[in-house]
Amino acid sequence: MGAYRLSDIWSAFRRRFWLLVLSVGLISPLALALAYFLPPKYDASAQILVEAPSTTLLNTTLTVPPAQRLAEIEHKLMARKAVLELIDKFGLYADRPDLSTSEKVDLVRRNTRFEAIPPPNASPRSGAVLSFSVSFTSDKPYLTAEVANELVERIMAENLRARTEQAEGTLSFLEKEAARLSRALAEVEAEITTFKNEHEKALPNSLPFRRQEVSNVKNRMFNRDQSRLALAEQLRNLREALQSGQIGLMTGQMTQAERDLQTLRNQLLQSQATLADSHPTIIALKKRIEVLDRVVAQQNNSATAQASRARQQAEQQIALLEKQIALSDRQQQADAAYLKDLEESIALTPKLEIELNRMLRRQAQLQAEYDAVIAKRNVASTDRQLEAGRKSERFVLIESARPPEGPTSPNRPLIAAGGVFFS
Structure with missing residues (x-):
């Protein structure tokens, strides 16, 4: 493509001259008017x-x-x-x-x-x-x-x-x-207290003691059974002895005084056969027999009293043994009931432990929430004081x-x- 000649440029300018004049004469005044009349901001x-x-x-x-x-x-x-x-x-x-x-x-x-x-x-x-x-x-x-x-x-x-x-x-x-949360804590604490009071004998913390107590009660009942057997044997022997007359009866053997009295009486009978009653020998024998009669009578009275005392002592011992056996039976019954309660409470403890742990977890959760809220409340109180003092x-x-x-x-x-x- 060749270079533009000056005559070509001038020719193009002449052809667009009026278009240029129209553009400058129309747009420029409009722009100036717009700049002048636009409201200020x-x-x-x-x-x-x-x-x-x-x-x-x-x-x-x-x-x-x-x-x-x-x-x-x-x-x-x-x-x-x-x-x-x-x-x-x-x-x-x-x-x-x-x-x-x-x-x-x-x-x-x-x-x-x-x-x-x-x-x-x-x-x-x-x-x-x-x-x-x-x-x-x-x-x-x-x-x-x-x-x-x-x-x-x-x-x-x-x-x-x-x-x-x-x-x-x-x-x-x-x-x-x-x-x-405070009310909720009080409620769960009251619930725990009531639960513990109602199941005091079956709580988990006393389980080791109750297990040991079961062993102790069984040993005690076994020892008491052995003691009762010995008491019952002693009672049986006493009753048999009392019923058979081995206790409280006088012995069949003559005492020395009774033998001497019998000898004197035999001598008196022999002497009376040959001597008169006024004979000094007869009189002396009668006096000696009279003295021995009183001695034998006293001895017989004393033996009767001893026999009575022996029977009375045996009866008292029998009554005492019966009381001891009855007491032993009552103690056995009490221990049997106690043992039954212990075993039932031990069987119940696992279930109670689950329920108690649930309440304790609830209490711990509420306590943690309560502590967190109290901490936040303290911060909020400080915030309010700072806001009131314009220090925030x-x-x-x-x-x-x-x-x-x-x-x-x-x-x-x-x-x-x-x-x-x-x-």
Whole structure:
């Protein structure tokens, strides 16, 4: 392809000259008019610092991050009712009767900006906020600062109200929860106490003792059986001896006095055969017989008394043996009943242990929950005190909105230059 000649370029310019004149003469004036007649927009902003707590807390119940809290506040402030209050208070768009209420609300939302400013080197995902700005745009410069400052006041008031309400609500909830858990603990403790009282003899902690007691009772019953057999044998022997006359009867053998008396009587009979009754020998024999009669009579009376005492002692011993045997039988019956109770309680213990462990686990679970709630309640109480003393995390106004010195838009020189350039 050859080079363009000057005559060709001039020819092309002449053919498009009027088109160029028409473009510059039409588009440039329109761009200049647009730059001149566009309504100005004024912008004012305030900056709020998120101030860290003055008291460092290891734990807190107020765990909503500032970014999330700001988003929640923004949502409330941009709610229709709140925006309408702003419109009514400042007479926003009163010079625009053509706008409906919904359109005015949409304009306020579009002209209001909340911008979080994270700390240096903070990750965008961390949600950390160092400060944030609140801006409002309007075509009336005196309204921009007033509306922006009004939004700041509402933000700070809403933040304080929300944090105070959260602290008090959390504390109230934890106090109710602590009371509920305390009642539940008291109920399960009473249930455990009643259970232990009702099954006192079969509780798992006494199982080793009861097993040892079973062995002791069996040994005691065995020894008592042996003792009873000996007592019964002794009683049988005494009864047989008493019934057979071996106890309480006089012996058939004559005493020395009785033999001497018999000898004297024989001598008296022999002497009377040859001698007279007045004979000194006869008289002496009779006196000696009379003395021996009294001695033998005394001896016979003493033997009878001894026999009676022997029978009485034997009967007393029999009665005592019967009492001992009866006592042994009663003790055996008591131990047999006791042994039966022990064995039944030992058989019942595994089932009771399962039920008791269930209640104890429930008690431990409730106690752990109660301790955790009490710890949280203490933290919540501290949070409420800090909120009351304004010592917790708070929003601090570091720069209020000031009336703008000039419009921020439109950029008239840029619009005019652009119109001329593109024309």
